[in-house]
Amino acid sequence: MTGWRAGAGTALDCSVVVPERGVDVTFTVDEGQTMALTGPNGSGKSTVLSALAGWLRPETGHAQLGDRTLFDEHTWIPARRRNVGYLTQDPLLFPHLTAEANVAFGLARAGVVGRRNRRDVARDWLGRVGVGQLASRRPGEMSGGQAQRTAIARVLASGPELVLLDEPLSALDAQVVPQIRELLAEVLTGRTTVLVTHHEADVVALADAATTIPAPPPSA
Amino acid sequence: MRVRPPAGLAVVGILGGAVLLVPFVALVAGVDLTRLPGLLSSPSALDALGLSLRTALTATAICLVIGTPLALVLTRLDFPGRSFARSLVLLPLVVPPVVGGIALTEAFGRRGLIGEHLQLLGIDIAFTSAAVVMAQVFVSLPFLVVALEGALLTRGEAHERTALSLGASPLRTFLTVTLPLLVPGLVAGLVLTFARALGEFGATITFAGSLQGTTRTLPLQVYLERETDPEAAVALSLVLVVVALVVITVAYGRRDRRRDDRQTGARA
Numbered sequence: 001m002t003g004w005r006a007g008a009g010t011a012l013d014c015s016v017v018v019p020e021r022g023v024d025v026t027f028t029v030d031e032g033q034t035m036a037l038t039g040p041n042g043s044g045k046s047t048v049l050s051a052l053a054g055w056l057r058p059e060t061g062h063a064q065l066g067d068r069t070l071f072d073e074h075t076w077i078p079a080r081r082r083n084v085g086y087l088t089q090d091p092l093l094f095p096h097l098t099a100e101a102n103v104a105f106g107l108a109r110a111g112v113v114g115r116r117n118r119r120d121v122a123r124d125w126l127g128r129v130g131v132g133q134l135a136s137r138r139p140g141e142m143s144g145g146q147a148q149r150t151a152i153a154r155v156l157a158s159g160p161e162l163v164l165l166d167e168p169l170s171a172l173d174a175q176v177v178p179q180i181r182e183l184l185a186e187v188l189t190g191r192t193t194v195l196v197t198h199h200e201a202d203v204v205a206l207a208d209a210a211t212t213i214p215a216p217p218p219s220a
Numbered sequence: 221m222r223v224r225p226p227a228g229l230a231v232v233g234i235l236g237g238a239v240l241l242v243p244f245v246a247l248v249a250g251v252d253l254t255r256l257p258g259l260l261s262s263p264s265a266l267d268a269l270g271l272s273l274r275t276a277l278t279a280t281a282i283c284l285v286i287g288t289p290l291a292l293v294l295t296r297l298d299f300p301g302r303s304f305a306r307s308l309v310l311l312p313l314v315v316p317p318v319v320g321g322i323a324l325t326e327a328f329g330r331r332g333l334i335g336e337h338l339q340l341l342g343i344d345i346a347f348t349s350a351a352v353v354m355a356q357v358f359v360s361l362p363f364l365v366v367a368l369e370g371a372l373l374t375r376g377e378a379h380e381r382t383a384l385s386l387g388a389s390p391l392r393t394f395l396t397v398t399l400p401l402l403v404p405g406l407v408a409g410l411v412l413t414f415a416r417a418l419g420e421f422g423a424t425i426t427f428a429g430s431l432q433g434t435t436r437t438l439p440l441q442v443y444l445e446r447e448t449d450p451e452a453a454v455a456l457s458l459v460l461v462v463v464a465l466v467v468i469t470v471a472y473g474r475r476d477r478r479r480d481d482r483q484t485g486a487r488a
Binding site: 078080096105 | 378379381382383384385386387388389390396397400401
């Protein structure tokens with residue numbers, strides 16, 4: 001059991017309606033594909049991700065991930081039971097844990113049993129994202145790019161059935177963006193993913209399809 | 221380059237500092253160093269010091285155990301009247317401690333709302349060391365809760381959300397993410413809580429009385445000595461000032477260092 005279940009993507013069918021934020025978005029993502037959500041600020045891109053992650057319950061709508069209902073009018077699966085990975089522009093590494101312990105944090109969900117196995121899998125992942133030599137560093141001792149690489153390893157190691165990326169490159173120094181983008185393109189292959197971005201280059205490099213959310217009407 | 225305040229303001233500011241400092245300078249000047257060891261090692265002084273340390277440490281531990289959940293409830297749980305509840309927690313900070321002592325007596329005294337029933341069970345709190353601890357918890361708990369609320373609100377919940385979305389249970393998230401991230405706020409809050417508990421006077425003398433070795437803590441001993449041996453009162457006061465200085469250095473020295481680090485980091 002390695003916890004890397006590349007190719008284990010599941011199709012997503014979702015509709016999110018939050019009238020007070022002027023959000024009304026419907027889209028589907030084919031199994032193992034990446035859907036980019038683009039649109040102006042305030043159009044509700046991040047609201048859609050919050051609903052899929054389990055942080056915000058939309059007034060109406062539904063999300064079906066493979067054969068599981070994440071939410072609809074009767075159902076609401078809490079975030080921790082969704083098996084949905086969420087990566088933001090802030091890596092949000094746990095500052096008191098080493099890179100290795102950060103990646104190992106989500107391995108219990110991926111079914112990796114035993115401390116030694118978890119350590120080995122975490123180290124494998126750190127190597128895969130190019131920071132294998134930093135396993136014992138804490139986030140305070142890493143650059144922004146190294147921290148985001150570690151966060152990518154952490155979220156994918158936990159074996160999510162759906163990956164949500166909210167502007168994952170926008171806080172990084174310009175010179176590391178192409179490398180991390182390339183890494184994401186590599187590790188996301190075969191994973192069902194929803195990517196929120198402002199950057200055309202991200203859409204081109206990472207997405208199989210794109211949905212543009214229009215700006216909300218001025219009254220919203 | 222800092223923007224300097226106008227010269228006139230600086231003079232008034234220095235005066236303000238003097239208002240705070242001069243009494244302490246006078247206190248230190250009033251201590252007869254040759255008599256100090258004798259005054260501090262009298263049985264009554266040692267009793268008071270020992271009792272103060274024991275009760276203040278116990279009160280601080282109790283505040284930790286009940287104050288951390290309280291701060292979490294007040295910041296992380298949505299319920300009607302939350303902001304009112306948050307201001308109620310501050311009540312012991314703003315009412316005179318003697319009023320707190322009377323309130324505690326009305327609740328836990330021999331004829332109090334709850335004390336009456338405890339009495340029937342053979343439990344008598346008033347005028348015991350337990351009463352000292354209760355008075356200290358009552359006045360110092362808000363210090364811990366306010367410090368933790370500040371820490372929780374400044375940091376937000378993003379790390380906890382990350383932990384939950386990685387599949388961690390709420391308990392695991394609390395133990396492995398929330399608590400470790402709270403440590404700096406906890407340390408600062410606990411130090412202030414301990415200092416407040418150690419200095420508690422009004423609620424203690426009202427609710428617990430002044431019995432040597434049982435309820436007469438250091439501040440009560442100072443007050444008593446003031447009548448009979450003012451020099452001893454000054455010497456004991458000095459002990460409390462030294463403890464307070466250590467506490468301030470620990471609590472605020474850490475904070476200033478962190479702030480300086482951040483500023484240096486921003487410039488780098």
